[in-house]
Amino acid sequence: MPATAAIRVVPVDDALRPKLLGLHVLPAQRGWVGAIADLLADVALCPGSEAMAILHDATAIGYYRIESTPHSVTGRDLELPSLGLRGFFIDAAWQGRGLGQLALQAMFADLARRHPWARQLALMVDRNNHAALRLYLRVGFSDRGELYHGGRSGPQHLLLRPLP
Template sequence: MHNEPDIRVAPVEAALRQAVLGLRIHEAQRDFVGPIADLLADAESCDGSEPMAILCGDTPIGYYRIETQARCLVGRDFVRPTLGLRAFFIDHRWQGRGFGALALAAIFGDLAVRHPTARDLALTVNSRNAVGLALYRRAGFVDTGELYHGGRSGPQHLLVRALPV
């Protein structure tokens, strides 16, 4: 019998912060995700941002940020109550094991509990990030056909997924 790893998510609070600061990405991913120290500092300085850790057991293996105002992703409002997902990544030492898909499933479950009135989750993914785009599509995100051109590394696809109710 196959045992799936215990993948869960938790807010980056004081007890997790130092371990989260040790997370790294592959050099080739730098165009898509900035350094974790910058990501945390930005999230902690923005109202409505929730810095989150992806955990395998009690070990941080990744990071993401939830935006309670999805407008900040693409500069426009959404029809339904929508959250934003930003800066999602799995540490380079943990990549290639299916943890990205498991982490997204954990995120959906967490959002249903912590943000029960939200109906959708939106994100942008760089048009050159084929791996990320494939992961998000497998997780049920739909490409809206809209490109966001405000990113530092070129155009990004806007993807949206309905959240469980």
């Protein structure tokens, strides 16, 4: 994958929705993120949640969701004005090329532009999701050492990253 690969993140609109419906993760990863059809249906029901597409040039290669408060991630307020990140994934066919990291960097730039008030991004990651955990730590998230026990696939770590 050339270092110049154009990775962009954009809000999901009616034109993008059908393209996202073709995305999926590997069978072994299904416990960590739901099926894209369910993710899109759910976000439509939640005021304050924004569905985002990850594009490689014009091709949709991934998805995530930004929560305008950290409540649906952590179940409580945090000390700093915070956003939440949920459902982040790269399509199985595009994984392993470093695009997850490029997508997160594009996400941080987008958050700084469109949510300049936010000082922090919060997410939960399953304790056994080692690839995602390493990726998040590489891009500046840190582990608060808090384990949550309500996750579908076992205990989850709360990770926080400052937003500039």
